[in-house]
Amino acid sequence: MLEFLNTIQDLFHHYEYGFSFSPFSVTFGILILFTLSVVGKFSKNYLKGEVGAPRFWVLFTFFAFGILISCFAKNLTTFYVGWEMVGLASYFLIGFYQTNARSTENSMIALANYKICDLFFVMAILLEESKLHTASGFCLIIATLAKSAQLPFSSWLYRALEGPTPSSTLFYGGLSLHLGAFALLQFSPMWDHSVALRVLVFLIGFSSAIFGFLVGSTRSDLKTAFAFASISQVGLIYCEMALGFYNLAMWHIVGHNLLRTWNYLRGMSFFDEFFKKEYHQQKSIIWDNIFGLLPDSFFIHSLNSFYVDRISVLLRKWGLLIFTLVAYFSLLISHEGDLFSILSLGAGLLLTVLLFVKERIKPNPFLAGLVLSQTLFLVSIHTFFEDRIEHLYLVISIMSLILLMVSLWPAVVIWKKRQSSGFDRHQLLGLSVKLRGRHLVFLVSAIALTGSPGTFEFFIQEGILDELWSKSHLFLVVSMVCLTLNTVHTFKIGQLAFLGDSKN
């Protein structure tokens, strides 16, 4: 036990964690506190009598904690802690209405986007440690794209407006959306030395701004229109940062946050103003004329949001697969010895990625889960075979897996029954209503496997870093990919089992 605690302490000394106060972080911090207070007071009345209101408040507090950590973080590692927490809170709040199938699906999309970019964040941390500045800057930039919903990771934002209005406000109106831009702002020394990276940031921001404006102009529903307007504004913030106007960017963040909070919270007053003359006088005639010059096909493409959904799906799936294959083969070529470990790891990896990519095959979700757990198991075994202490990690990870399977067992039973009667069409089983305890157990063990800082997965990742960093960088990266997909799949299985309408 003592050894275990010592190891944990060592780990915490391994990386520096700490807080700092700079003009930007203090400004952002005040903004955060203000927005939290306003939205909190709003939610006090609004959420009264709502089913699941205590859950909302827990997530609200969790989010507040996370974003404040990120705001005052001294370095990337501390920032990452808060980043992960915000991502998790976001996932749970999108899927707040657990009986609504569409909410659960959309929260999954958000989680998948977040996790992929988190991968880049971890790589940025690693690369920074080894002083590869341009590469780490690049990874940091890509990492912020999902949170701030910039192209090509924009398709989750307008689907994410499924939760209660206050949560939509908090996340997609204001704070969580700006966290990506804020990361770039706080850690600007990492990327602003390179002209190429600046050009990249500018291009991403500019294209997102135009994309957001054009597509937002075609939206027929209120919250999605706001979401696209937000994408556009954050794109402009990126441009400002690329041009070096950091103070302007911070000011813009503050102003935009307040604007969006106001918009979302009073969105329901729409019908009061819809018939008023002043409302219809707002449309600018100049822009109507410019829009009128564009061809019909352009309007329709814009209505289809320029197919960014399809693009991001393809990018997610095939990008990951290609990346994994490339890394794996380069590993095969470069690595010496220990063929068994490579093959077992590789098999698990490939299966993982294939299952992730080929969703249309409609695999047995529980089998997929077993395969993935096996992957984790194999990784753990391979890495921690020598040292006694790391056996504890192994033990704990096995325990988490057992807890996972135990909590999922009723779902497996029902699923098998359904399959025999012909109704297995990826229906959500909705067991969370009846099996609250098991759902909680599942969530705890799933979070333990996500690799958020403080979870055992995180310690395992640290272990892997230690072991593999010296041996092979690409291998390390590939294991990270595998663990990311593991997270996504675990939550997906949990969704299938616990969320959804139990009547179905």
Added chain:
Amino acid sequence: MDDNLDQNSIEGCQLKSNKEAFLINEFLKELRPQLPIQNPMPFFVHNNPIQYWEKYKFKQGVESACLLYERAGIQIDRNFAREFEDLVIPILASYLDQGMRRWTSHDHLGTTGLWGWFKSFVVYSSSFKSEVFADIKRDFNLWSEQSSEEYIRTALVKKFKTLDNTSEWHFYLKSLLFHLKGWSGMVHLFESNPSLYPLKEKKISLVDWLAILVLVESKLSAVDQLPIEVDPKLRHQRGREIQLEIADIKNNEDQFYRTIITDFRDQIKINRNLKNQTPVAQIFFCIDDREETLRKMIEKINPQIETFGTVGFFGIDIAIRSLDQLIFQPFCPPVIQPRKKATELTIHQVSRLENKVKSAVTAFNHTRFTVLEPLIALLAPFFYLATLLIRTLNLGFYGWLRNKFLNQPNRIDDLKYEFEDGFSYSLAEKVKIVKDILKSAGLKENFSQVIIMMGHGASTTNNPFQKSYGCGACSGQSGFANAKIFCSFANDVYVRKSLAELEYHIPESTMFIAGHHDTCSDEFMLVEDKNMSVSQKTILNNIRIDLKRSLQKNTEDRFNRFGIDLSESPVDRSLDWSQPRPEYGHSRVAMAVFGPRWLTGNMNLSGRSFLVSYDPRNDLNGAELEFVIMNALPVCANINLDYFTSRAFPEAFGSGSKLPMNIVSGIGLMTGSKGDLRIGLARQMVDRHEALRLISFVFCKKEHLVSIIGKSARLTNLVKNEWIHLVRIDPDDFSMEPFTEHISVILNDKLTEEFSVGIS
């Protein structure tokens, strides 16, 4: 011979396709009324969403409607449903857009109807959109030549081989339409009543919509398989559950009806007085159940005030364009078509500064329309900071600011109404209106010096269901405009002269005053006339004091009934943007009484009753009874049934929680970022309601009531099939006569012959 053969086969084909088209049309004709009726949100009125089933007995009707609307036992493949909705909903939402989206310069694409819009959409979109879409686009030439009816016909024939066996393809089309029942209902509504478009009228037809659904479905699923299946066991089980719930409701109703009937019997024995002296003031309230408690309070505080309940639109069938609005809205019950038009203006000249302030505020509120949004975000965050702070912290200050700078809510003593040319009332019409109201209330003599016409409305904020809190008789608007116009008629010298010829001698000392009661903030305002005499002013001031006290008590009573903390102020509650329950509206409404006030004067009705003043003594031929019943009873039934269905079966008929709601196309609400249009009332509106069917007590002669109910098909259905309960109280011997079976059981009395129905 060859020619003959060819001709035969062509003719045969033509006959066959004619027959198929006929079958499909017949099916749609039967299906259309079953779609939910829900007006677009800007024109929200209470109605019975399952009006089609009123021709069946209540139990059967509600069960079938509930099974249909809930999609009970219907299993839909989740992947199919998601792709289907993702493809189809944006097409309809962008077609029906009323001005919500900013990019309006390509609206010409939507002038050829929904099917034409869909075709343009497919032509211009890229196949890259999705695999299914690529399929649709690839076969474009095959299906685009046909009209929507033809396409449905060919697709059905392809899927089901023949249309003779109707059960399969009926189920198929019905499931498709009802999967998105809110949208289908809206399409049907717009098709049958194009005046319901809030701002932009579009050509639409249900057949077009159905063609799109069939097309997308056939591309999404394999030819022989249906992604929609029904489990009859589950359906049957749900049917039984519904019946059990209805039985529970019936038990509740039974208890309530027994109590109320006993109360009535006791009261009738006691209260048969007739007031002799002239009251100091007479106040005409709307029949609304929220006004019932106020009437009671004010009668208690000042017994010299006589109150009447009359239809809240005061007989004025008018469409008014309110201040700064673009369109005319009807200010009369939905069953009446407004014949006249007027515009609301302010008496004081609106200064340029005021206009500028209003424009600036609107610009700040709707920045998504301008490219200058980043500039606004950069230059003016203080506006948002200030408004967020004020709205969060100090509601009183916010209310004051709104009043001072935005003139909201409009000060009603500052409003005047100008009729449009050719749409004003003639003298004869004015006289008729005033006479009808006075006669139906039984007020022919003993006019007091001050007669107040009290309209009512509700001021709420951040509430898409705003119209549901307004006066139902004015289609959700505030009744003040009608009150003011009525008073201008009744104070008119010529009108009074004509009335005198009709034996209505209103003395010169009598003045009609218009008033407004805000049911949410429990505030009131009485608009003084310039020509008031001193004594009238004194009386009015005294009434003001009495009204203020009564309203305070009314608030206490209301808060106690609905479990709201008494320390809250109702004004704050109405100004609070985070309050999903600013008031409870018609919650707990359960009965309606048509009769003189002394019948119910001492009863404790707890705000659960509509009260309509009606005096059978003056009504010789039943004309007044017809006036009140035809104007008031359908409104009461609609309100009660709307609340009933949303409360008792929220999944089938209700809107769900207000929290994740999203406004779409300017016509309705969706849950989340994409989904079906919601029907019914939000959960927050009905969570204090008790689901009971309306019981109406009518104090009148038998032959009048029977003939009036018989004249209206809808009322006959409602009563005969027990959707509402009707009890007649005889004016001579005060006996109670049931018109529905349940009540006859309670009263141990024989059912009225004309309405007795066999045990079902």
